[in-house]
Amino acid sequence: DVKVTQSSRYLVKRTGEKVFLECVQDMDHENMFWYRQDPGLGLRLIYFSYDVKMKEKGDIPEGYSVSREKKERFSLILESASTNQTSMYLCASSTPGTGGGSEQFFGPGTRLTVL
Amino acid sequence: EDKVVQSPLSLVVHEGDTVTLNCSYEVTNFRSLLWYKQEKKAPTFLFMLTSSGIEKKSGRLSSILDKKELFSILNITATQTGDSAVYLCAVPTSGTYKYIFGTGTRLKVLA
Numbered sequence: 513d514v515k516v517t518q519s520s521r522y523l524v525k526r527t528g529e530k531v532f533l534e535c536v537q538d539m540d541h542e543n544m545f546w547y548r549q550d551p552g553l554g555l556r557l558i559y560f561s562y563d564v565k566m567k568e569k570g571d572i573p574e575g576y577s578v579s580r581e582k583k584e585r586f587s588l589i590l591e592s593a594s595t596n597q598t599s600m601y602l603c604a605s606s607t608p609g610t611g612g613g614s615e616q617f618f619g620p621g622t623r624l625t626v627l
Numbered sequence: 628e629d630k631v632v633q634s635p636l637s638l639v640v641h642e643g644d645t646v647t648l649n650c651s652y653e654v655t656n657f658r659s660l661l662w663y664k665q666e667k668k669a670p671t672f673l674f675m676l677t678s679s680g681i682e683k684k685s686g687r688l689s690s691i692l693d694k695k696e697l698f699s700i701l702n703i704t705a706t707q708t709g710d711s712a713v714y715l716c717a718v719p720t721s722g723t724y725k726y727i728f729g730t731g732t733r734l735k736v737l738a
Contacts, residue, residue, distance in 0.1 A: 516669075543724050545726075547728075552730060553730065554715070554728045554729060554730035554731055555670075555715070555717075555728040556728075557725055557726070560724055560725065562724055568724075568725075570725060571725075602669065602670075606724075608724070613658050613659035613661065613675065613718075613719035613726070614675075615661065615672040615675060616661075616670075616672070616717075616726070617672075618669035618670050618671070619669055620668045620669050621668055621669060
């Protein structure tokens with residue numbers, strides 16, 4: 513059974529803290545993604561990675577960084593958490609597809625609250 | 628600017644009803660459109676559509692794409708309470724691995 517796991521389901525942090533969100537997939541997928549999901553705004557892409565050590569900015573990268581040292585693991589880092597980063601964070605992985613896009617497999621999400 | 632718009636935003640129906648959800652898109656160099664179902668947690672994949680007019684079907688769910696009018700519909704027949712969820716559509720943007728998601732349609736099926 514394919515699986516994407518995220519390190520925490522719920523997380524509460526204080527403003528200014530450095531926050532690490534971890535994502536691990538066991539499907540040997542090349543592509544990995546970090547999204548945040550907010551009511552009325554849908555899923556918005558923060559960063560994605562198409563190979564180890566490769567990353568590209570998504571639509572809302574400000575205040576975030578990522579790390580992909582191993583193929584199966586993609587980490588999202590909030591350098592200095594702020595209250596406007598309170599959100600649901602979803603990790604996903606996929607194969608490159610055949611040029612037409614491919615199914616993304618999502619993790620269960622991390623609900624982050626920044627106080 | 629690429630965009631994906633879903634309608635309606637929310638819908639409440641009774642068990643046994645048929646529903647039609649819409650997803651319209653404006654994307655350069657369109658390649659495919661994907662539908663997902665999101666219950667309490669992670670979105671799960673339903674369909675990927677690449678060709679106009681070819682219906683994809685899975686049980687009571689079906690979907691079709693119209694590349695001329697730039698939209699897709701997701702039909703659910705004989706709805707059940709377990710169909711209550713947010714339904715998302717997503718389109719990969721031109722030349723990248725990035726996907727644009729619509730804001731979703733929240734469906735509630737009453738017993």
